[in-house]
Amino acid sequence: MTGSADKFTTDIRVELISTVIYLAEMQKHRIVVSSEDLGSDALNQRFAGFVNHPAVAAYPALWDLGIWWDEIPRLAIHLTEDIHLVDSYFGKDGVQFLSPDEKLLMFDFVSHLRDFYTASRFSDYYTQSLQENRDFLALLNGLIAEHPLQSILEDYIGLKVGKVNFRLMNLLKSSFGVWTGDMDNRQVYSFCSRHWLQVGQRNKCLKLNLYHTIWHEFMHSVINPLSDKLFPDETLANEEQMTWYCALNESIIWAVTHRLCHSIGLSDDSDNELYFTNSRRNKAPKAEQMFGVLKDYDNCRDKYRTIADFYPVLQSAFGNPPE
Numbered sequence: 608m609t610g611s612a613d614k615f616t617t618d619i620r621v622e623l624i625s626t627v628i629y630l631a632e633m634q635k636h637r638i639v640v641s642s643e644d645l646g647s648d649a650l651n652q653r654f655a656g657f658v659n660h661p662a663v664a665a666y667p668a669l670w671d672l673g674i675w676w677d678e679i680p681r682l683a684i685h686l687t688e689d690i691h692l693v694d695s696y697f698g699k700d701g702v703q704f705l706s707p708d709e710k711l712l713m714f715d716f717v718s719h720l721r722d723f724y725t726a727s728r729f730s731d732y733y734t735q736s737l738q739e740n741r742d743f744l745a746l747l748n749g750l751i752a753e754h755p756l757q758s759i760l761e762d763y764i765g766l767k768v769g770k771v772n773f774r775l776m777n778l779l780k781s782s783f784g785v786w787t788g789d790m791d792n793r794q795v796y797s798f799c800s801r802h803w804l805q806v807g808q809r810n811k812c813l814k815l816n817l818y819h820t821i822w823h824e825f826m827h828s829v830i831n832p833l834s835d836k837l838f839p840d841e842t843l844a845n846e847e848q849m850t851w852y853c854a855l856n857e858s859i860i861w862a863v864t865h866r867l868c869h870s871i872g873l874s875d876d877s878d879n880e881l882y883f884t885n886s887r888r889n890k891a892p893k894a895e896q897m898f899g900v901l902k903d904y905d906n907c908r909d910k911y912r913t914i915a916d917f918y919p920v921l922q923s924a925f926g927n928p929p930e
Contacts, residue, residue, distance in 0.1 A: 615747040615773040617740055619733045620683035621798070623690070623724055625778035626650070628679070630658050631666045638675060639778050640802050657727050662719035669716055672709055677783040678702065680774070680798045684785065690721040695787075736777065743801070744775060750814050751821070754871055760822055763867060765913030768825055769793030777801050784824030797824035815873045819864050826860040833918045837928050847929045854892050855925050861886040862897035863914070866905070893925055900924045 629639045629650065642648050657663065674682060685696035692714060697703065705713065723729065757771050769786065776782075776798055783798040799820045807816030834856055835841040843849045865882055868874040874882065879895070886894035904917045911917040 613771070613773075615744050615751065615775050615799075617733075617737065617744070617775050617777065618680075618683060619730070620686045620690075621680050621774065621776055622733055622736065622778065623720065623729055624679055624683050625776065626654065626729070627660075627662045627666055627720065627723060629778050630654055630660075630663045633666070633670065636670070636675070637780060638679075640780050644780075644802055653732060654727060657723065660719070660723050660726070662716065662723040665712075665716045665719050668712060672705065672712065673702070674713075676781065677785055677798075679779065680776070680783050680796065681785045684787065684796065686717070690717065690724050692717045740775065740777070740801075743805075746813075747773075747775065747804070747817060750817055753814075754818075756818065756821055757825075759867060759871065760825060763863070763870070763914075764826075764829060765908075766829060766915065768828055769795045771825060772796045773821065774798045775801055775804075782820045782824055784827030786828040793828070795825055795828045797821045799824070815868060818871075818873060819868060822864045822867050823860055826863055827856065829914065830856050830859050830863075830918075833915060834922075837922070845929075851928050853890055855922065855928075857889065857891035858886070858893040858897045858925060859918075859921050861889070861891040861894035862901055865894070865898055866901055896924060897921055 625639055633639055634641045642651055682692075682696065685693050687693060696713075697705070697710065751773065757768065761767055767790075769788070769790070770793065772794060774796055779798070780800055780802050782800045782803065784796065785798060786793055786795045788794055797820065799817070804813060804816055804820070807813045834852055838848065838852075843852055861882075865874065865879075879898075883895040883898070886892075900921055903920065904911050904914070911920075
């Protein structure tokens with residue numbers, strides 16, 4: 608179902624959930640692409656008879672629970688091949704904030720999803736989409752074979768990230784980093800949006816876009832846990848703290864990713880202005896400042912052996928979290 612850990616593939620579970628989200632008309636939240644983005648009405652035609660399916664009707668309630676953004680691929684990887692939810696989803700690898708009644712909503716949704724999968728003959732559709740993805744997946748796999756992406760990342764941060772997985776998503780518009788397990792047995796996923804990769808392809812910067820996205824999403828598995836420790840019980844208490852937390856993580860990760868792209872000649876200082884303008888538009892307000900602070904990390908690796916050792920310097924330069 609999920610393919611080789613060192614090659615790009617798609618995941619039927621992600622495509623299943625995102626198709627339901629697409630049919631629920633969640634484009635207004637910018638979580639999924641539109642038919643205009645796809646350049647075709649074929650998806651609407653293929654699933655025209657399922658727009659009122661219970662799975663489609665049920666999803667907006669899950670959105671209200673917080674099952675959005677990176678929680679969607681996280682939910683997907685906790686589904687079995689026959690579309691049942693594994694218990695670990697409600698542990699440290701998934702959501703821990705749902706009440707018993709909210710968990711029942713989740714199980715009801717998965718039950719509806721399983722019926723959608725069968726009734727719509729989704730596996731047939733997915734097999735067809737694999738053929739349509741074949742050339743693009745081959746292109747991506749050729750590009751990631753040009754550099755040892757995991758080694759470059761781990762050498763720079765001084766840490767092992769775990770077993771890495773590359774996933775292409777056809778309908779979800781953003782890219783996401785998701786991980787499961789502990790440091791001794793961890794799976795780390797870079798879920799990459801086909802939409803934005805193809806924007807990069809049209810702009811003749813696919814490799815830069817691809818490497819940036821992969822490293823960015825893998826880095827979330829490193830930086831987010833460090834930032835979690837800034838809060839009591841690793842729990843964000845309010846929206847102001849969440850906004851600050853996301854801005855801190857994104858600023859550090861955008862800076863590290865730019866350093867990595869510099870290291871293999873995909874970018875240089877002439878790209879900085881455009882890159883940091885883009886980072887500010889993407890909720891990384893201090894990426895340029897973090898990029899400058901990282902020079903001390905680069906120059907003092909005998910003192911700072913890992914990015915975790917250097918994290919307090921980055922966090923101090925960014926500022927303190929709100930109370």
